[in-house]
Amino acid sequence: MRFSNITAIVITALLFMAFCFIPADVSALSMSEGFDPRTRLPAVLSTGTLHQSELYSKNSDVVLEIPGVARLMTLYLATERIPQDELIVISRTVEWIDAREGAEDRVPLLVDDKLPLRFLLLKMLFDNSDAAAIAIAEHVSGTSEDFLLEMQNAAQVLGMTQTEFFQVDIARTERESEVPEAILLAIERYDEYSKEEDPEPLVLPESEEHTQTARTTLRDLQRLLTALHSNVRSKALLSVSEELIQIASKNTQQIVAMRSPAAHFMTLSENRMNYVFLHLSDRYSLLCCVGTSPGGLPVMTVAVNLRQAGITTPTLQLYSDLDDFYTKSPLTRAGEKYPGAPEKAENGELFDLIYLDSVDYIHPQSDHFLEQTLDYLGNAPYPIPLQKNTMTGQVVFTLKNDIRIRVRVGSDRDILADNGLISRGLILMTRNPNLAYTIAGLSLILIMALLVMVIREMISLRYWIRLQRIELNAQAARAILFGDKNFKRNRK
Numbered sequence: 001m002r003f004s005n006i007t008a009i010v011i012t013a014l015l016f017m018a019f020c021f022i023p024a025d026v027s028a029l030s031m032s033e034g035f036d037p038r039t040r041l042p043a044v045l046s047t048g049t050l051h052q053s054e055l056y057s058k059n060s061d062v063v064l065e066i067p068g069v070a071r072l073m074t075l076y077l078a079t080e081r082i083p084q085d086e087l088i089v090i091s092r093t094v095e096w097i098d099a100r101e102g103a104e105d106r107v108p109l110l111v112d113d114k115l116p117l118r119f120l121l122l123k124m125l126f127d128n129s130d131a132a133a134i135a136i137a138e139h140v141s142g143t144s145e146d147f148l149l150e151m152q153n154a155a156q157v158l159g160m161t162q163t164e165f166f167q168v169d170i171a172r173t174e175r176e177s178e179v180p181e182a183i184l185l186a187i188e189r190y191d192e193y194s195k196e197e198d199p200e201p202l203v204l205p206e207s208e209e210h211t212q213t214a215r216t217t218l219r220d221l222q223r224l225l226t227a228l229h230s231n232v233r234s235k236a237l238l239s240v241s242e243e244l245i246q247i248a249s250k251n252t253q254q255i256v257a258m259r260s261p262a263a264h265f266m267t268l269s270e271n272r273m274n275y276v277f278l279h280l281s282d283r284y285s286l287l288c289c290v291g292t293s294p295g296g297l298p299v300m301t302v303a304v305n306l307r308q309a310g311i312t313t314p315t316l317q318l319y320s321d322l323d324d325f326y327t328k329s330p331l332t333r334a335g336e337k338y339p340g341a342p343e344k345a346e347n348g349e350l351f352d353l354i355y356l357d358s359v360d361y362i363h364p365q366s367d368h369f370l371e372q373t374l375d376y377l378g379n380a381p382y383p384i385p386l387q388k389n390t391m392t393g394q395v396v397f398t399l400k401n402d403i404r405i406r407v408r409v410g411s412d413r414d415i416l417a418d419n420g421l422i423s424r425g426l427i428l429m430t431r432n433p434n435l436a437y438t439i440a441g442l443s444l445i446l447i448m449a450l451l452v453m454v455i456r457e458m459i460s461l462r463y464w465i466r467l468q469r470i471e472l473n474a475q476a477a478r479a480i481l482f483g484d485k486n487f488k489r490n491r492k
Contacts, residue, residue, distance in 0.1 A: 031363065037318055041058065041318070042059060042193075043060065043284075044315075045060040045219060045221075045222055047222060049298040049300050051405055060302075063207050063217055065180060065213060065284060066214065066281075066286050067213040067283055068284075068286035069220075069224065070214045073224065075228065076154065076228055080231070084117070086117050086139075088117055088120055089112065089113070090113040091111065094134050094138070095109055116247065123258070125238075128279065147168055151165045158224060158227055160224060162219075163216040166213060170213045174213060174282055180283070181208065187306050189203070189205075240258075241260045241263040242258065243258050261278045262277065272291045272293070273289045276290075278312075285305045285306075287315055288302050294319065297327075298362075326365065328362050329360065330359070331397060336354060337353070340374065343393075345381055345386055345415045346382060346384050351413060353376075353393075353409040354409065354410060356407075356409060357407055357408050359407050363399075369401075371397075371398040371400060377396060378392055380392075384415050385415060388410070388412065388414050389410050389411070390410050392410050394406045
């Protein structure tokens with residue numbers, strides 16, 4: 001009986017040890033965990049622009065028919081492939097498409113006109129113009145069919161694996177095709193969802209295989225918007241709300257007034273939005289915006305709606321809700337000392353590291369969301385001479401969602417090329433100000449003492465010279481008195 005008890009205890013202990021050594025399935029935390037703004041938008045994705053942390057996500061991985069992605073991809077390819085001052089020649093096809101669009105206040109695009117790229121891009125973004133999109137497509141690839149392949153290839157390069165393009169002229173396609181069954185089902189579910197006070201999570205049906213415009217996910221759209229955000233020219237275009245552009249059509253100069261459909265949204269945001277794109281559709285209307293919340297959080301948001309109205313107010317409310325959950329804090333400040341170990345120069349001298357950049361980051365108000373350890377990437381020993389504030393490496397901060405933020409660090413002082421006694425002394429005094437002050441004080445005292453001694457010796461020497469002169473004068477008088485003829489000779 002006793003033996004069986006001991007055996008049971010041993011087996012239990014072994015099982016416990018085996019359980020302890022089984023590797024745990026550790027997954028990265030989500031920064032948005034616990035954040036529920038209760039937005040009525042059917043799908044939305046918000047990320048920070050300081051670092052690519054997800055702040056809020058809703059149906060962001062569902063493949064939806066969002067025609068506006070075709071306009072953004074056209075903008076991306078145009079700013080990447082066409083010089084800024086390029087003039088686009090209008091073809092007969094573009095003239096025909098423009099005539100069919102038939103807006104009353106439009107400026108007609110006539111065959112053989114040479115129009116600025118900026119005008120055509122703004123016309124495409126503001127007026128949802130197929131004619132402008134086709135003119136750009138023909139200039140880049142020759143035909144709209146070849147440009148469609150370029151769009152698909154660019155999407156693959158950007159990692160937009162869930163994105164497919166079917167037409168460049170998406171406005172015509174929408175007008176001439178029926179609303180897909182998936183969209184009608186999504187509208188029905190959304191209407192029921194909007195009526196409930198405490199609704200269950202909204203589930204959207206994915207787009208059908210015979211989609212005719214374009215289909216994508218909000219996460220893919222966020223990748224495209226990030227690429228546009230890194231391009232100076234595309235940012236400049238997306239930041240425009242109103243503009244007057246001068247064009248020449250058939251040798252006649254005209255001033256064209258252009259206004260973004262997102263101008264009202266930018267006004268409502270109190271101009272906190274830096275870049276905005278709004279595309280209204282009978283499928284999913286699209287709103288992309290990059291700006292700050294009322295509390296100063298830099299945020300990028302991609303949102304869609306199943307109506308051509310009612311997307312701006314919920315988006316602005318979402319930005320306000322972000323301030324209730326998140327905050328922005330300083331991660332590093334330029335000139336602050338890095339708390340890690342000192343680094344070594346090629347001559348053996350040690351130096352401390354300081355941060356070269358001021359970096360902020362976004363995190364939940366209740367959690368700094370940082371891992372405890374820092375990683376330093378460097379390659380010591382460093383060649384000399386090494387100047388102060390010269391980059392020697394990077395310090396890597398890791399958030400709990402595995403996002404890594406890299407900050408440059410460098411030497412806190414100059415390391416001289418000469419390793420002699422004088423340079424070593426200067427380095428020691430630079431590193432220890434108290435020692436430098438002590439040496440300077442002692443040096444001043446010694447200089448003062450030496451100066452006093454020199455002055456005293458100079459006074460003594462002056463008296464000695466005067467006594468010598470008096471003695472010589474006395475000897476000369478004695479020689480004259482006693483007639484010493486040898487005095488002059490002895491004097492000589």
